[in-house]
Amino acid sequence: MRLLFFAGSAREGSHNKKLARLGQKIAEANGIEAVFADLADYHMPIYHGDLEATEGVPERARAFKALLGEYDGVMIVTPEYNAGIPALLKNTLDWVSRVQTEPNVFQTRVFAIAGTSPGYFGAMRSLLQLREILAVGFGAQVIPQQMALPGAIKAFDDDGSLVDEARQKSFANVIEALAVAARRLTA
Numbered sequence: 001m002r003l004l005f006f007a008g009s010a011r012e013g014s015h016n017k018k019l020a021r022l023g024q025k026i027a028e029a030n031g032i033e034a035v036f037a038d039l040a041d042y043h044m045p046i047y048h049g050d051l052e053a054t055e056g057v058p059e060r061a062r063a064f065k066a067l068l069g070e071y072d073g074v075m076i077v078t079p080e081y082n083a084g085i086p087a088l089l090k091n092t093l094d095w096v097s098r099v100q101t102e103p104n105v106f107q108t109r110v111f112a113i114a115g116t117s118p119g120y121f122g123a124m125r126s127l128l129q130l131r132e133i134l135a136v137g138f139g140a141q142v143i144p145q146q147m148a149l150p151g152a153i154k155a156f157d158d159d160g161s162l163v164d165e166a167r168q169k170s171f172a173n174v175i176e177a178l179a180v181a182a183r184r185l186t187a
């Protein structure tokens with residue numbers, strides 16, 4: 001059983017990448033094989049039907065779909081932009097949905113969602129939207145446990161862990177729940 005972590009931000013200093021990397025570390029500390037992927041390595045143009053018709057699906061969309069396919073559980077850590085998910089994340093999911101190869105990577109693994117923002121709500125509204133997109137748009141299984149981390153700027157210690165121990169524990173619980181669900185899927 002293996003887990004993949006990625007964030008819906010390509011920004012170098014991204015708080016959400018930090019949280020995704022922390023998730024990967026927590027998983028590994030618990031004996032779970034886990035990888036962090038950076039969307040900065042999977043840059044794709046904005047989806048456009050004419051572009052798809054003339055040039056096909058970008059190679060990076062195929063590569064990202066193949067990457068998703070290697071893992072039993074996937075945690076997506078999303079920023080919140082104007083109460084929704086960033087265009088980067090939606091665009092990535094949209095392109096991947098246009099890759100016609102089997103299997104359907106959204107319906108054959110399990111997902112967990114998390115997010116952080118400098119504000120008070122910690123990307124909560126973005127999480128609500130992402131859950132709906134994954135469950136309704138893709139028919140994906142999304143575990144009920146999730147993590148919305150407010151106050152992103154002061155939330156992390158120098159070593160990347162969370163300053164607030166209770167939040168660190170609750171994030172670890174989400175990862176454990178993802179691992180349990182992913183193990184059940186592979187059993």
Ligand SMILES: Cc1cc2nc3c(=O)[nH]c(=O)nc-3n(C[C@H](O)[C@H](O)[C@H](O)COP(=O)(O)O)c2cc1C
Pocket residue numbers: 009010011013014015016017079080081082083084116117118119120121122123152
């Ligand atoms: C276009 C835009 C819209 C934003 N809207 C929200 C918002 O609705 N709620 C929120 O909590 N933060 C909002 N923010 C602030 C982001 O949460 C903040 O920039 C965050 O650090 C982005 O995530 P990252 O650090 O992972 O790149 C917005 C930022 C941008 C650039």
